[in-house]
Amino acid sequence: MHAAVVSSFDAVPEYRRFENPVPTGPHDLVVDVLASGLHPRVRSQADGSHYTSTDELPLIPGIDGVGRGADGTLRYFILPDTTRGSMAERTVIDVRRSIVLPADADPIAIAAAMNPAMSSWVALRRRTAFDPASNVLILGATGSAGRMAVQVARLLGAACIVAAGRNESSLAELVELGATSTVLLDMTDDEAAAATARRLGAASADVDVVIDYLWGEPTAAAMVAVVSARADRSRPLTWIEIGSVAGVEAPIPSAVLRASRLQIVGSGQGSVPTADIVAELPALVEAISAGAFAIHARAVPLADVATAWAAPSVGTERVVFTP
Numbered sequence: 124m125h126a127a128v129v130s131s132f133d134a135v136p137e138y139r140r141f142e143n144p145v146p147t148g149p150h151d152l153v154v155d156v157l158a159s160g161l162h163p164r165v166r167s168q169a170d171g172s173h174y175t176s177t178d179e180l181p182l183i184p185g186i187d188g189v190g191r192g193a194d195g196t197l198r199y200f201i202l203p204d205t206t207r208g209s210m211a212e213r214t215v216i217d218v219r220r221s222i223v224l225p226a227d228a229d230p231i232a233i234a235a236a237m238n239p240a241m242s243s244w245v246a247l248r249r250r251t252a253f254d255p256a257s258n259v260l261i262l263g264a265t266g267s268a269g270r271m272a273v274q275v276a277r278l279l280g281a282a283c284i285v286a287a288g289r290n291e292s293s294l295a296e297l298v299e300l301g302a303t304s305t306v307l308l309d310m311t312d313d314e315a316a317a318a319t320a321r322r323l324g325a326a327s328a329d330v331d332v333v334i335d336y337l338w339g340e341p342t343a344a345a346m347v348a349v350v351s352a353r354a355d356r357s358r359p360l361t362w363i364e365i366g367s368v369a370g371v372e373a374p375i376p377s378a379v380l381r382a383s384r385l386q387i388v389g390s391g392q393g394s395v396p397t398a399d400i401v402a403e404l405p406a407l408v409e410a411i412s413a414g415a416f417a418i419h420a421r422a423v424p425l426a427d428v429a430t431a432w433a434a435p436s437v438g439t440e441r442v443v444f445t446p
């Protein structure tokens with residue numbers, strides 16, 4: 124078969140022949156891959172920087188996708204940590220980490236949207252007791268996952284949705300998708316950072332849940348701003364760490380944890396059991412198939428993987444490879 128193959132962590136994957144995948148366990152199933160998304164997690168897998176990475180090469184990248192089994196059934200699947208990923212003509216899935224899709228499901232839309240949408244969907248449904256009337260702050264709302272988080276929060280019934288990000292034009296689009304207010308994060312100098320903290324505090328003083336894609340210094344600053352602005356410091360505040368586009372470590376002052384009912388949790392594979400993630404997938408597929416979310420997807424033939432991988436990303440468009 125053909126696959127995208129990483130032979131060096133310093134180089135983009137190349138399209139070449141690779142041995143066919145072989146099922147080894149009782150729950151393994153070989154599927155023809157129809158679509159596989161180029162998510163940030165896949166890039167970190169391919170450059171060896173993800174915390175689950177080993178030195179093992181060559182590897183086929185790809186953590187999820189849509190495939191068809193020999194019986195003709197269409198499935199969305201999430202792969203376990205593996206060096207034989209989904210960016211190939213065929214891959215081995217564990218059926219327990221997959222769900223059957225309706226026959227008319229759009230593989231490109233599903234492959235593009237599931238990973239970014241799942242981040243907030245699973246966080247709100249599995250990492251906090253989300254009350255539909257809650258107020259939500261989305262920190263780093265201008266990427267694919269943040270944009271989805273606005274729409275997920277709206278669909279799940281959030282009362283106020285504050286979208287915060289550094290890209291002014293993207294923030295304006297988020298209002299059309301359900302954000303009730305936006306905050307521009309400008310950290311260019313101390314004055315700009317202080318004004319950002321004031322804006323964020325004013326907009327987010329009574330949020331109940333924070334969906335955080337940033338971490339790093341911006342998260343530490345935002346935590347201080349939100350906690351300091353709270354009218355009622357005994358009001359529970361659940362800060363859900365999901366991404367780390369602004370830094371893998373954050374210098375969080377201890378006082379924010381003493382001065383408020385702040386609790387910090389994470390959401391992702393590991394902090395949410397795989398069975399719980401899989402249990403959430405059908406409802407999410409249903410929402411995607413019903414057109415509940417605006418999805419920016421671009422299908423690219425897998426044969427063009429090297430060019431597409433190296434090309435600069437275009438807004439929140441998610442590249443989906445079609446073997």
Ligand SMILES: NC(=O)c1ccc[n+]([C@@H]2O[C@H](COP(=O)([O-])OP(=O)(O)OC[C@H]3O[C@@H](n4cnc5c(N)ncnc54)[C@H](OP(=O)(O)O)[C@@H]3O)[C@@H](O)[C@H]2O)c1
Binds near residue numbers: 162337341
């Ligand atoms: N835990 C989970 O379940 C889960 C699932 C999916 C994704 N994730 C993680 O969530 C994060 C976002 O994923 P994604 O799919 O949305 O990626 P993406 O589409 O590449 O978006 C990331 C966005 O972050 C913004 N950004 C980067 N640095 C920033 C900074 N310093 N301050 C403010 N904004 C910044 C950029 O927006 P602008 O250029 O417009 O500012 C960029 O578009 C990644 O870390 C990913 O690994 C986690």
